[in-house]
Amino acid sequence: MAKLRLRGKDLIDIGYPQNKSISIAMEIMLRHYKRETKPRALAILKEVLDDPAKFKGNGIFGKISEALLEAKKTESRQLNNTRASFTIFGENEIGASAKEQLFTALKLPVSKAGALMPDGHSGYGLPIGGVLATENAVIPYGVGVDIGCRMCLSIFDINPSFIEGHKDKYVGILETHTKFGTNEVHKSRGDHEIFERDAFREIPLLKKLKNKAYQQLGSSGGGNHFVEFGIVEVLGDDNEFKVPPGKYVGVLSHSGSRGLGANVAKEYTYLATKQTPLPKMAQHLAWLDLDSHDGQEYWIAMNLAGDYASACHHDIHRRIAKALGERPLAMVENHHNFAWKEIVNGQELIVHRKGATPAQKNVLGIIPGSMTAPGYIVKGKGNPLSLNSASHGAGRQMSRxxxxxxxxxxxxxKVLKDHGVTLLGAGLDEAPMAYKDIKKVMAHQTELVDVVGTFLPKIVRMDRG
Incomplete structure (x- = not known):
């Protein structure tokens, strides 16, 4: 069957107004009905035109409905002349380019407050370590490409001396039960209730990504993502994870939502740039209005990607626990590339944390160091100046x-040998020297978190590249 051919005049002839609804309708029909006959395609579009409210929120036709109902004109948005309020923690440790990225974000018409964590460095859109609160708007690049990138720590009641005494066993577990990068997948696939979510059926993009997401369940990305065995030291009797003070074997993982999140970020960033075009310096900060079809769809897709990232970590930790023959005493986990609806200064805002750890009062999180430096289990203090946030790691001091x-x-x-760390995989771009001193970073956020435990890496598995 020949490919569908539509012209704007065809839509005008059946009554479409001469606005962006025509281009949206043509794009959607060519994407989802490219093998349909022209008369049938026009009949479908006429049905949407006759009762656009009926199709509001529909996974395919919702955007046409919205354009017909609102007939908005997309205009280039200008930045404000002044910045929203902000605080920078550890300012002397942060490069000028990262600060400038935050300052640009603070001038968005939707921005209400911001902060920059002491591990901050430049990225795309928001800087890494950037936190931004916006009104009724979500910025895909304010969340990041790796939606739901997160930390997860399992604590096992195993004497830490076993890691060195049975090193071959622990190396073998990581080699066998962890998968990295775009090509490695588990032969024995796990499963998860997340694949029963309505969003995988109702949102066309997610429908296309479901099989790949299923294949990648329980795997980790490349770059700075890792799974590692190390020594956990729990400090103090009063801890929310109910583990007595002492030293234990821990498994720490760092990864995100894999290809699912990357494709969601790509698609909705493109849509945002079309709907809220910005000056060149701010083009990666384009946002989606949460009252819009695309804004609602991204919010659903973002949350699904975040839950999928969590499911990946749980699958990793389940496999390793089974190989160890142990159940974890406790698990601590947190996102650090995400957006949340939170109350800021008495108003519900969208708080973007791009490479920043949630640190509301008494909320637990994990701030890793490098492959040779300690990580920290922390408890948030709920500092409003940081928008209840802390750093997500040491932060890079060298580009890749x-x-x-x-x-x-x-x-x-040499540095691995000096610290007694066994490394499986990883390139020179992830060398410990590429990262800031985690102890200095932690010293700049004593107002943000309390340290309730530490994690010292001993066997580190990363992507071989």
Missing amino acids: TDAKRSVTQSELK
């Missing part, structure tokens, strides 16, 4: 390119 140029394999091997 600079690290590859300046760090040698022999230097990496």
Whole structure:
């Protein structure tokens, strides 16, 4: 069957107004009905035109409905002349480019408040370590490409000496039960109730991504993502995870929503740039109005991607616990690339944390160091100046390119040996020297979190590239 051919005049002839509803309708029909006959396609579009309210929220026709009902004109948005209120923590540790990215974000018409964490460095849109509260708007690049990137720690009642005494066993567990990058998947697939979600059936993009997401369940991404064995030290009797003070074996993982989240970010960033075009310096900060069809759809897709990221971590930890023959005493986890609806200064706003850990009062989180530096189990203090946030790690002090140029394999091997760390995979761009001093970063956020435990890496598995 020939490919569907539609012209704007065809839609005008059946009564479509001469606004963006025509281009939206043509794009949607060519995407979802490209093998349909022209008369049938026009009949479908006429049905939407006759009763657009009937199709509001529909996964395919909702955007046409919205355009017909509201007939909005997309205009280039200007930045405000002044910034929304903000606080920077550890300002002397943060480069000028990251600060400038925050300052640009604070001038968006939808911005109400912001903050920058001490691990901050430049990224796309918001800087890494950036926190931004907006009114009724979500910024896909304010969340990040890896939606729901997160930490997860399992604590096992195993003597830490076993890691060194039975190193081959622990290395084997990571080699066998963890998968990384775009090509590695588990032969024995796990399953999860998340795949029964309505969103996988009702949102066309998610429908296309479901099989890939199922294949990648329980795997980790490339770059700085890892699964590692290490030594957990629990500090103090009064801890929310109910583990007595002492040292234990821990499994710590860092990864996100894999191809699912990356494709959601790509699609809705594109839509945002079309709907809220911004000056060049701010183009990655385009937002979606939460009252719009695309805004609601992204919100659903973002939350699904976040829950999928959590499901991946739980599958990883389930496999490792089974291999160990142990049940964890406790699990601590948190997102650090996400957006939440939260009350800020008495108003419900959308709080974007791009590389920042939620740190509401008494909320637990994990802030990792590098592959040779300690990570920290923290309890939030609920500081309003940071929008209830803390850093998500040590933060980079070298770009990936600079690290590859300046760090040698022999230097990496020496620092690993000096710290007693076994590394499986990873490139020079993830060398410990590429990261800031985590102890300095933690010193800049004593107002934001209390430390209730530490994690010292011992066997680290990363993507082999």
